[in-house]
Amino acid sequence: MAAQLSTVAREAVEHFCPVPHSPGAVSVVRGRVRAVLTEWGLSPDVTMDALVVVSELLTNALVHALPPATVRLSWVRVDEHRALRVEVTDAGSALPARQWAVPDEHGRGIAIVTALSARHGIRAHTGGITCWADLLAA
Secondary structure: OOOOOOHHHHHOOEEEEEEOOOOOHHHHHHHHHHHHHHHOOOOHHHHHHHHHHHHHHHHHHHHHOOOOEEEEEEEEEEOOEEEEEEEEEEOOOOOOOOOOOOOOOOOHHHHHHHHHOOEEEEEEEOOEEEEEEEEEOO
């Protein structure tokens, strides 16, 4: 991980990315997220982990939820460390399809998110559901 985040990363607060409701959405969003994280000066390792997390959470939303969906990148604190928060929000319901459960044939993405993030969760709200993961950035 990078010892110092760039000035852009320290000043950037958040980035929203609407998700097109199309078969190529994950690839399109990954490209946008990669560009933002590169601009923010994140290390290649954190960027790659974030892209995997975006792919897993977004695929989950596209398979199990209703449009529209958005991806949000922001900064949070995990203990005393700065972390990149990746959130995917959609109009679907949280239960029972998207509990953080033991993976089956189609549920290994949550295990990947768990392995790459410092913490993660699901937040249900009136607009739908937000799945999020925090990745330590430094």
